[in-house]
Amino acid sequence: MRRHWKKMGFVAAMMAVLAVTDVILPLMTRHAIDHYITPEGLSSPLWPFGLAYLGIILAQVGSVFLFILVAARVEHHVNYDMRMKGFRTLQELSFSYYDRTSVGYLMSRLTSYTNNLAEAFGWGLVDLVWAVIFRIAVTIAKLVINWQLALMVIAVVPGLAVITAWFQKHILKAQREVRKINSRITGAFNEGIMGAKKKPQDVLGLGDIGADASRAGSAGSKTEVKALNAPPSRGDTQKIEDDGSAAEKVVAFLIERKLV
Numbered sequence: 001m002r003r004h005w006k007k008m009g010f011v012a013a014m015m016a017v018l019a020v021t022d023v024i025l026p027l028m029t030r031h032a033i034d035h036y037i038t039p040e041g042l043s044s045p046l047w048p049f050g051l052a053y054l055g056i057i058l059a060q061v062g063s064v065f066l067f068i069l070v071a072a073r074v075e076h077h078v079n080y081d082m083r084m085k086g087f088r089t090l091q092e093l094s095f096s097y098y099d100r101t102s103v104g105y106l107m108s109r110l111t112s113y114t115n116n117l118a119e120a121f122g123w124g125l126v127d128l129v130w131a132v133i134f135r136i137a138v139t140i141a142k143l144v145i146n147w148q149l150a151l152m153v154i155a156v157v158p159g160l161a162v163i164t165a166w167f168q169k170h171i172l173k174a175q176r177e178v179r180k181i182n183s184r185i186t187g188a189f190n191e192g193i194m195g196a197k198k199k200p201q202d203v204l205g206l207g208d209i210g211a212d213a214s215r216a217g218s219a220g221s222k223t224e225v226k227a228l229n230a231p232p233s234r235g236d237t238q239k240i241e242d243d244g245s246a247a248e249k250v251v252a253f254l255i256e257r258k259l260v
Contacts (some may be wrong), residue, residue, distance in 0.1 A: 007074050008121065012129045021060040021132035023141055028053055067126060075122025082114040108186035111190035112179050 028049075034259050036046055091105065142150035214220055240249050 015129040079118035
């Protein structure tokens with residue numbers, strides 16, 4: 001995470017610029033209506049205001065483009081780093097751990113958690129910084145324009161905060177339950193597929209399925225096999241028995257031949 005702090009700081013700066021421009025644009029529109037639409041304001045030069053408005057628009061567009069670009073990179077890079085670290089940790093666990101824990105359950109939880117954390121670092125920072133600065137700037141603007149009306153609006157905020165906290169608590173609880181159930185389903189699918197591979201197959205004869213023996217096998221075949229030859233030998237082979245150190249032997253074998 002430390003190598004991403006600079007990018008996250010840049011995203012926070014862009015969101016601060018965006019929040020300020022979102023507050024300034026309505027104020028500039030108000031200024032234009034009050035000073036340039038009235039007959040008295042038609043004599044005032046409009047180009048300074050137009051240049052200032054254009055500059056605010058360009059700053060807003062640039063901040064949006066840059067924060068989307070960098071925030072997306074932060075999300076993907078954080079996700080990649082966490083998954084690589086989690087994968088290396090899974091490789092270091094003992095075989096007995098996997099005997100007790102479903103592989104599908106582990107992979108489902110790992111991918112789900114990394115996605116949520118990466119999204120929180122990439123886009124959660126965006127929402128947090130923009131919301132805080134925008135709320136502060138809007139409050140200041142309201143107090144300057146009409147402080148009585150601003151106090152009436154601010155009085156509603158505590159009630160909304162309580163309701164929001166209540167909903168967030170229940171949404172978070174439901175989301176955790178959904179992730180847990182999804183992990184169990186994925187683990188069950190994985191175990192079912194692996195179990196299906198190991199399940200013994202029932203062998204049925206021609207009489208069991210009511211087939212005519214004269215039309216099956218070599219007697220009923222339209223082709224004739226002349227010869228069967230074994231594949232050519234590949235040379236010396238090495239068989240590794242699993243005595244608890246099979247993984248180390250396989251890795252040493254691959255390293256010796258420069259395959260990894």
